[in-house]
Amino acid sequence: MSPAETVHVPLDGGRAYDILVGRGLLAGIGPRVAELGARAVAVVSDTTVAGLYGEAVLGSLREAGLRAGLVTVAPGEGSKSYATLAAVCDGLLAERIERRDLVLALGGGVVGDLAGFAAAILRRGVRFVQAPTSLLAQVDSSVGGKTGINSPHGKNLVGAFHQPVLVLADTATLDSLTPREMRAGYAEVAKYGLIDDPAFFAWCEARFGEIFAGGPARETAVAACCRAKAGVVVRDEREDGERALLNLGHTFAHALERLTNYDSARLVHGEAVAIGLALAFRFSARLGLCPGQEAGRVANHLALAGLPTTLRAVPGGCGDADSLLDAMRQDKKVRDGALTFILARGIGRSFIAPGIDPGEVRAFLADELERDPRS
Amino acid sequence: MSPAETVHVPLDGGRAYDILVGRGLLAGIGPRVAELGARAVAVVSDTTVAGLYGEAVLGSLREAGLRAGLVTVAPGEGSKSYATLAAVCDGLLAERIERRDLVLALGGGVVGDLAGFAAAILRRGVRFVQAPTSLLAQVDSSVGGKTGINSPHGKNLVGAFHQPVLVLADTATLDSLTPREMRAGYAEVAKYGLIDDPAFFAWCEARFGEIFAGGPARETAVAACCRAKAGVVVRDEREDGERALLNLGHTFAHALERLTNYDSARLVHGEAVAIGLALAFRFSARLGLCPGQEAGRVANHLALAGLPTTLRAVPGGCGDADSLLDAMRQDKKVRDGALTFILARGIGRSFIAPGIDPGEVRAFLADELERDPRS
Numbered sequence: 001m002s003p004a005e006t007v008h009v010p011l012d013g014g015r016a017y018d019i020l021v022g023r024g025l026l027a028g029i030g031p032r033v034a035e036l037g038a039r040a041v042a043v044v045s046d047t048t049v050a051g052l053y054g055e056a057v058l059g060s061l062r063e064a065g066l067r068a069g070l071v072t073v074a075p076g077e078g079s080k081s082y083a084t085l086a087a088v089c090d091g092l093l094a095e096r097i098e099r100r101d102l103v104l105a106l107g108g109g110v111v112g113d114l115a116g117f118a119a120a121i122l123r124r125g126v127r128f129v130q131a132p133t134s135l136l137a138q139v140d141s142s143v144g145g146k147t148g149i150n151s152p153h154g155k156n157l158v159g160a161f162h163q164p165v166l167v168l169a170d171t172a173t174l175d176s177l178t179p180r181e182m183r184a185g186y187a188e189v190a191k192y193g194l195i196d197d198p199a200f201f202a203w204c205e206a207r208f209g210e211i212f213a214g215g216p217a218r219e220t221a222v223a224a225c226c227r228a229k230a231g232v233v234v235r236d237e238r239e240d241g242e243r244a245l246l247n248l249g250h251t252f253a254h255a256l257e258r259l260t261n262y263d264s265a266r267l268v269h270g271e272a273v274a275i276g277l278a279l280a281f282r283f284s285a286r287l288g289l290c291p292g293q294e295a296g297r298v299a300n301h302l303a304l305a306g307l308p309t310t311l312r313a314v315p316g317g318c319g320d321a322d323s324l325l326d327a328m329r330q331d332k333k334v335r336d337g338a339l340t341f342i343l344a345r346g347i348g349r350s351f352i353a354p355g356i357d358p359g360e361v362r363a364f365l366a367d368e369l370e371r372d373p374r375s
Numbered sequence: 376m377s378p379a380e381t382v383h384v385p386l387d388g389g390r391a392y393d394i395l396v397g398r399g400l401l402a403g404i405g406p407r408v409a410e411l412g413a414r415a416v417a418v419v420s421d422t423t424v425a426g427l428y429g430e431a432v433l434g435s436l437r438e439a440g441l442r443a444g445l446v447t448v449a450p451g452e453g454s455k456s457y458a459t460l461a462a463v464c465d466g467l468l469a470e471r472i473e474r475r476d477l478v479l480a481l482g483g484g485v486v487g488d489l490a491g492f493a494a495a496i497l498r499r500g501v502r503f504v505q506a507p508t509s510l511l512a513q514v515d516s517s518v519g520g521k522t523g524i525n526s527p528h529g530k531n532l533v534g535a536f537h538q539p540v541l542v543l544a545d546t547a548t549l550d551s552l553t554p555r556e557m558r559a560g561y562a563e564v565a566k567y568g569l570i571d572d573p574a575f576f577a578w579c580e581a582r583f584g585e586i587f588a589g590g591p592a593r594e595t596a597v598a599a600c601c602r603a604k605a606g607v608v609v610r611d612e613r614e615d616g617e618r619a620l621l622n623l624g625h626t627f628a629h630a631l632e633r634l635t636n637y638d639s640a641r642l643v644h645g646e647a648v649a650i651g652l653a654l655a656f657r658f659s660a661r662l663g664l665c666p667g668q669e670a671g672r673v674a675n676h677l678a679l680a681g682l683p684t685t686l687r688a689v690p691g692g693c694g695d696a697d698s699l700l701d702a703m704r705q706d707k708k709v710r711d712g713a714l715t716f717i718l719a720r721g722i723g724r725s726f727i728a729p730g731i732d733p734g735e736v737r738a739f740l741a742d743e744l745e746r747d748p749r750s
Contacts, residue, residue, distance in 0.1 A: 082461035089457075093528035093705070121496070124523065124534045148499065153468035159499045160535065330468070 004171075004216075005223035009143070009230040011163060011237065019143060019167040019230065021223045026131065026170040029057055029104075030064030033129060036165055038102040040067040041129075042095040044088060044115035045106040046075040049133050052176055057106055057131070069095040077262040077269070079110055080149040082158075088118040092126075102127050102165075108134035108181075109141035109269065113159070116147030120162035130164045133173035135185025136270050139192075139225035142167050144233040144246075150262060154330040155254045161238060169226070171218050182212055183306045184270025187249075189221055190305070191277060192228045194298060195245050198348030200224060205301055241352070248342040248350050249276030255327035256311075259318045266315045274307035275314070280350075283364050284343040294346045311365070312373040321365035325358060379546075379591075380598035384518070384605040386612065390538050394518060394605065396598045400545040401506065404432055404479075405439030408504060411540055413477040415442040416504075417470040419463060419490035420481040421450040424508050427551055432481055432506070444470040452637040452644070454485055455524040457533075463493040467501075477502050477540075483509035483556075484516035484644065488534070491522030495537035505539045508548040510560025511645050514567075514600035517542050519608040519621075525637060529705040530629045536613060544601070546593050557587055558681045559645025562624075564596055565680070566652060567603045569673060570620050573723030575599060580676050619727050623717040624651030630702035631686075634693045641690045649682035650689070655725075658739050659718040669721045686740070687748040696740040700733060 003022035010016050020032075033041060041061050045054060050072050061068035071091035073079040092103060103126060105115035112130050119128035130142035148159020174182065186208065193201025210217035229246065236243040253269065253276035260266045281295035299309040311318055318324065328339060339361060343353040378397035385391050395407075408416060416436050420429060425447050436443035446466035448454040467478060478501060480490035487505050494503035505517035523534020549557065561583065568576025585592035604621065611618040628644065628651035635641045656670035674684040686693055693699065703714060714736060718728040 082457065082464075086457035089533050090526055090528060093526055093532055117496075121492075121523075121533050121535055123532060124521070124536055146499070148496075151465055151468055153465060157468055157498060158464050158496050160496055161499055 004219040007223055007226045007230055009163075010234055015163050017163065017165050017167065019169065019226045021138070021169045021171065021219050021226065023172045023219070024170060025168050026053055026057060026173065027060065029131065029168060030060035030062070030066065032166065032168065033061060033102065033104065034064040034066055036102060036127070036129070038066065038100060038127070040069075040095070040097060040101040041104050042069050042071055042092050042097050042101070043104045043106050044071045044073070044092075044111060044118065046079065046108075046111055047072050048075045049107040049111065053106060053133065053173065057104070061104075071095065073111070073114065075110075076264050077110055077150070077257075080114055080262075082149065082151075085114060085118060085149050088114060089122055092118060092122050097122065097126060099123050099126055102129055104129045104131060105142075106131045106133065107137070108132065109137045112137050112142050113147050113156070114149060116145075116162055116164065117149060117159050120147055120160035125162070127165045128162070130167040132167070132169055134177060135174055135182055135222075136188055137185075138169040138171070138174070138222050139185065140188040140229065142169070143226050143229045145237065154327070155257055155262070157330070167226075169222055171214070171222060174218065175214055179306070180268070184268045184274075186211065186305050187270040187274040187277065187302065187307055189225055190302065191248055191273065192225050194277060194281075194344065194347055195228075195248050195350045196348055197228065198346075201301075201347050208305055244340070244352050245342055245350055248344070249273050249280050251328055251339070251341055252276035252279045255324050256314060256318050258327045258330070259323060260314060260316065271308050274302045275309055275311065278302060278309035279311075279368065280342060281344055282368070283341070283361075284345070286364055287343070287360070290344050290346050290349075294344075298347065308373070310371050310373045311368050312371060321362045321369060324365050325362050328361070379594040382598055382601045382605055385609055386538060392538065392540050392542065394542040394544065394601045396513070396544045396546065396594050396601065398545065398547045398594070400543050401428055401432060401548065402435060404506065404543060405435035405437070405441065407541065407543065408436060408477065408479065409439040409441055411477060411502070411504070413441065413475060413502070415444075415470065415472060415476040416479050417444050417446055417467050417472050417476070418479045418481050419446045419448070419467075419486060419493065421454065421483075421486055422447050423450045424482040424486065428481060428508065428548065432479070436479075446470065448486070448489065450485075451639050452485055452525070452632075455489055455637075457524065457526075460489060460493060460524050463489060464497055467493060467497050472497065472501060474498050474501055477504055479504045479506060480517075481506045481508065482512070483507065484512045487512050487517050488522050488531070489524060491520075491537055491539065492524060492534050495522055495535035500537070502540045503537070505542040507542070507544055509552060510549055510557055510597075511563055512560075513544040513546070513549070513597050514560065515563040515604065517544070518601050518604045520612065529702070530632055530637070532705070542601075544597055546589070546597060549593065550589055554681070555643070559643045559649075561586065561680050562645040562649040562652065562677065562682055564600055565677065566623055566648065567600050569652060569656075569719065569722055570603075570623050570725045571723050572603065573721075576676075576722050583680055616727070619715070620717055620725055623719070623725050624648050624655045626703055626714070626716055627651035627654045630699050631689060631693050633702045633705070634698060635689060635691065646683050649677045650684055650686065653677060653684035654686075654743065655717060656719055657743070658716070658736075659720070661739055662718070662735070665719050665721050665724075669719075673722065683748070685746050685748045686743050687746060696737045696744060699740050700737050703736070
């Protein structure tokens with residue numbers, strides 16, 4: 001089956017790769033992986049996704065003449081841990097994955113980050129393919145080569161830059177997501193508009209229902225996000241500059257995830273990002289950088305998509321302003337102790353703001369903690 | 376204090392670095408590290424080495440204006456584990472090491488491999504300095520960027536290529552090594568002669584006593600080994616070809632270490648390498664590639680330096696030929712199931728031998744298991 005859309009990621013050093021986007025692509029994954037020249041493939045997945053697509057994927061790989069095995073982990077952010085990383089590495093070794101073989105990450109962002117990191121460090125690096133099955137993974141985490149796990153000190157603090165050799169985004173897999181998972185992924189879709197593409201944000205406002213329902217707008221949106229992200233990654237692979245814009249909303253989001261102990265029953269990444277996006281715009285407005293009505297438009301659209309947009313919307317709470325500030329300090333974007341935020345002058349007009357005064361942030365957070373969760 | 380010898384490693388992409396070799400260099404480590412432009416340094420060491428040099432190194436770093444902290448691990452190969460890696464990463468985060476800061480590995484090969492790997496994956500990569508304090512680390516593991524830990528499936532099966540930004544080899548630290556540790560490191564010194572430098576091997580035969588005793592031959596030998604290794608690494612950083620020659624003796628050695636459960640009471644890496652070197656030459660002789668008297672000369676010199684050269688010299692034994700062969704198959708140098716060995720046509724005439732018949736290896740090992748350990 002031909003993909004509806006192909007996004008090429010022209011990285012140097014022989015590391016260019018394609019992102020294929022289309023409905024039903026998983027059924028034909030075997031021949032596409034076989035073209036990459038491996039002898040064996042280890043599929044890494046979580047038990048939920050493996051139950052849905054594992055047999056079909058293994059069958060397609062084997063039909064294409066590849067030796068294929070399966071390594072599974074528990075679903076959820078808790079698997080981005082040192083212990084699960086060790087179990088995956090040992091699982092890949094038990095599958096006798098050699099330097100020329102492949103790891104295939106089949107699942108959402110957790111599986112992709114974890115399997116990609118395991119591939120990066122197994123025998124000091126083997127190739128890997130991303131087959132993202134969540135909206136969040138298809139539009140964000142599967143593209144760009146950031147892999148990693150969480151530490152008790154914070155999210156994604158241990159990891160590697162390791163680019164996939166192929167990304168295959170089967171949009172039919174999104175039909176099996178819960179509404180909550182779909183909404184969470186949608187926060188990252190909206191983010192691309194907010195960063196630098198006001199027309200895309202306006203298109204999202206008009207068409208987001210179709211993305212959720214599975215009309216052709218879904219492939220258009222996934223490909224648009226991949227194209228936006230790929231462009232940034234090619235220009236700034238290691239986040240020395242521009243790539244940091246992709247973290248719009250994420251300094252807040254990572255702190256919230258940390259303070260809720262990465263407990264997905266309370267908060268998943270995309271929900272944290274939605275709150276973070278709303279906060280980034282309101283903080284920008286408070287600093288006089290962005291019109292207040294733009295911040296309101298952002299929060300309204302996210303709320304319309306069913307996403308939380310306030311600190312008090314976090315089930316079980318998220319601590320006080322000082323705990324939030326402390327959690328933010330552990331972010332990788334800390335440099336010499338000062339806080340760097342991604343702020344905005346309006347929708348589609350984000351920028352990197354280094355050296356933000358922690359006192360300003362604390363005062364903002366204290367006010368936000370008073371805000372009505374329905375506002 | 377100026378180093379007696381400086382070896383430059385001209386890697387591309389801004390990754391060139393210097394190896395400084397000299398007696399007493401640790402006392403001046405602070406200013407040299409400060410020149411690298413970090414704000415904070417975390418020293419990773421084992422409790423033994425930290426007890427000997429920790430305060431002096433921390434003092435020198437702090438005098439040079441750097442924030443410096445210490446992360447210690449237990450001595451011994453057992454620390455090259457998933458659990459210790461996690462503890463070191465969390466220790467570095469507790470020291471608030473940021474992307475521009477530095478990790479300093481102070482210790483032998485275990486500390487260097489472990490701390491280097493932790494630096495490679497902390498925040499997806501921070502810079503690190505090697506201050507090797509064992510002969511083995513000074514001549515081998517601190518140079519070239521291979522970092523990693525062991526898996527229950529085998530040695531160094533999980534890791535990263537991550538080059539140091541400076542190597543500082545203080546040869547005075549070797550005075551505190553036990554004779555056993557010194558001998559173990561010496562196996563790697565002799566290896567460089569055996570790979571491609573028969574004149575250096577002959578010089579070693581004449582001067583090895585001075586290397587052990589701490590005369591000027593020690594700095595000459597350390598620098599010669601670093602120069603040899605740096606040359607190979609620059610030409611073939613990722614071991615697509617020539618770099619594999621540095622593994623002379625190591626396919627056997629890794630299997631022996633695995634079968635003795637990485638128990639350094641029984642066998643340390645350098646002892647395993649000594650046996651591996653003797654086996655590689657005797658196997659070459661058996662295959663008709665190398666004169667038998669050259670293999671004898673290799674074993675004689677290693678034995679004169681107090682090193683083991685036979686399988687039966689392994690305390691507690693090392694299993695039968697089949698277990699040895701199985702352990703070798705887990706080596707990273709396995710490709711499509713066939714075994715690759717480094718063999719030799721004589722002293723200083725090693726070469727990569729892919730596709731070695733496992734049956735030949737099994738028969739050779741079975742005979743070696745009968746060999747008198749004193750022969």
